[in-house]
Amino acid sequence: MATQVSLGDRVYTFPSQELGELLDHTHLYEEQDWDSLRKELERVGYVRIRGLHDRDMVLRARRAVLNHIDQAGDGKFDSSHPLESGVLDSRCGRGCIPFMEGRNCITHNPDVKGVLEGTRPMEFFRNLLEAEPVTFDFKWLRGVHKDAFTGAHVDNVYMGRGTSELYTMWIPIGDVNVDMGTLAVVEGSNNDTKFNKLQETYGSCDLEAENVSGTGWFTEDPVEIEKRFNCNWKTANFSAGDVLIFTNRTLHMSTKNITNKVRISCDTRWQRKDHPVDTRFIGESFPWLNAAPKHGLWAEGLAEQCSTMEDMKEKWGFSEN
Numbered sequence: 001m002a003t004q005v006s007l008g009d010r011v012y013t014f015p016s017q018e019l020g021e022l023l024d025h026t027h028l029y030e031e032q033d034w035d036s037l038r039k040e041l042e043r044v045g046y047v048r049i050r051g052l053h054d055r056d057m058v059l060r061a062r063r064a065v066l067n068h069i070d071q072a073g074d075g076k077f078d079s080s081h082p083l084e085s086g087v088l089d090s091r092c093g094r095g096c097i098p099f100m101e102g103r104n105c106i107t108h109n110p111d112v113k114g115v116l117e118g119t120r121p122m123e124f125f126r127n128l129l130e131a132e133p134v135t136f137d138f139k140w141l142r143g144v145h146k147d148a149f150t151g152a153h154v155d156n157v158y159m160g161r162g163t164s165e166l167y168t169m170w171i172p173i174g175d176v177n178v179d180m181g182t183l184a185v186v187e188g189s190n191n192d193t194k195f196n197k198l199q200e201t202y203g204s205c206d207l208e209a210e211n212v213s214g215t216g217w218f219t220e221d222p223v224e225i226e227k228r229f230n231c232n233w234k235t236a237n238f239s240a241g242d243v244l245i246f247t248n249r250t251l252h253m254s255t256k257n258i259t260n261k262v263r264i265s266c267d268t269r270w271q272r273k274d275h276p277v278d279t280r281f282i283g284e285s286f287p288w289l290n291a292a293p294k295h296g297l298w299a300e301g302l303a304e305q306c307s308t309m310e311d312m313k314e315k316w317g318f319s320e321n
Contacts, residue, residue, distance in 0.1 A: 005178045006256035007222045007233060008149055014178050014235065018226075022185065022236040022244070026050045034127050041128075041167075045190035045250035051241045052124060053115055053171065058240040061112045062174040065264050068106040069143055072098040078260070086174070086261040088145060097143040097262060102289050107139040107266075112173075116268050121169060121243075128245075129165075131272040138281035140267035141173075144181050149256040151217030152225050154189075154203045155269075156248040158216060161206070163275035166248040172238040173264035181257040181265075183244055184235040186225060189251035194229055201316035203249055213306035218313075222253060228318070 005014045012019040025047040028036045040047050066083055069076050076096060081087040088096075100106050107113070117135055125133035136159075155168055170183050189195050195203075198218070207216045219225065222233055235255060238244075246252065257263050271277065280288075 003178060005235075006149070006258050007184055007235075008151065008220050008253065008256065010222055012233075018232060019184070020232060020234045022046070022048045022234045023187075024048055024050065024236075029124075032127070034130075037128060041245070041247060042191065044187040046185050046187075046244055046246035048236060048244050049242065050239065052243045053118070053120055053241045055239070055241040057111075057115055057118070058171075058173060061109075061115045062240070062264060064109045064111045065100070065106060065141070065143065065173060066262075068100070068109075069097055069262065086264070088260055088262055090260070092145055094145070094148070097145055100141040100143065101139065102286050103137050103139065103284065107141050112141070112266075115171065115173070116266055121268070121270070125167070125270045128167075129270075129272050131274060133270050134273040134277065136269040136278075136281040137283055138269075138286060142263075142265055144254075144257050144263040144265070146257055146260060149181060149220075150254040151215060151220040152222065152251060152253040153215075153217045154199075154249050154251055156203055157205050157207045159269065159278045159281060160204075160248065161280070162278035163271050164248065165275060166269055166271045166278075168246055168248070169268045169270060170244045170246070171266045171268065172240065172242065173266060174240050175238070176263055176265065177237045178235055178255050179258050180261060181254050181263040182235050182238055183252050183254055184222070184233045185244075185246065186229070186231050186233060186251040189229075189231070190247045190249040194231075195251070197317070198229070198251075199249060201318075202312070205312065210312070211306050212309060212312055214309055216309070217253075218251075218309065225251065 003014050005012050007019060015021045025037060025040055026049050029049045037047055066086060070083055075089050076092055077083060078087045078089050116139055176182055202218050226232060
């Protein structure tokens with residue numbers, strides 16, 4: 001059934017030619033066809049696997065996160081609905097849901113950590129990488145309220161000081177349909193030649209070193225990407241247990257949460273243990289988290305002596321369409 005979806009602030013019909021459905025690679029995982037999974041990661045920049053995690057484990061993790069949010073203060077959830085529904089109070093917007101990224105009591109709650117760093121993802125990456133894997137201690141655990149979304153970006157701009165073979169596993173903590181905020185990807189953006197300029201400029205930028213302020217997103221507008229690179233976006237509905245794995249150079253964003261429910265998800269990062277690691281995200285604590293987030297969904301306003309993304313796009317030769 002076709003669904004009206006907001007990708008950023010643009011409205012699409014899903015599935016359609018403009019917003020198609022992500023490929024399903026579950027059969028390759030079930031067949032343990034690791035060579036084909038590696039080839040797909042290289043070819044399209046991602047693999048989507050249904051049921052990699054145990055559904056019941058994911059739902060237990062979801063209950064733990066919901067309880068954590070609820071205990072952070074009044075006014076989070078609509079008390080006329082059961083907590084497990086995840087229905088937010090109509091006044092719950094930016095700043096209402098507690099910041100949960102890093103290494104903390106909820107990311108490393110046994111029920112949550114059992115999903116994020118459990119046997120299944122560890123074994124998956126051990127086979128995929130053909131080596132002992134390691135995952136960042138820092139976890140990007142998020143609760144996303146109504147009308148929020150993530151703009152178009154590649155992960156390398158945030159965490160590019162280690163290996164180039166860094167992978168993200170995006171884990172929806174619960175059933176997440178396209179109207180709640182699922183990831184959308186541009187297939188082949190990691191290696192297609194038409195993205196060379198983007199990857200050589202924006203994709204290779206160290207936002208912190210270059211002192212670029214704001215979210216770090218290349219754009220909030222999916223149509224800008226479509227027009228610049230003659231491409232389309234793809235997304236999918238996800239059930240508890242499903243995952244999306246993608247490369248550090250894959251261009252992605254999220255649909256907007258247009259429901260009254262919180263969307264809970266976590267990004268975990270994985271690589272070979274014997275490869276160089278971006279040490280900013282390894283350790284017991286992250287003192288830089290005491291400052292306001294500089295990049296990403298929760299980034300604060302402009303700082304002095306910083307360049308904006310628009311400044312950088314002009315420098316890189318990406319003039320307005």
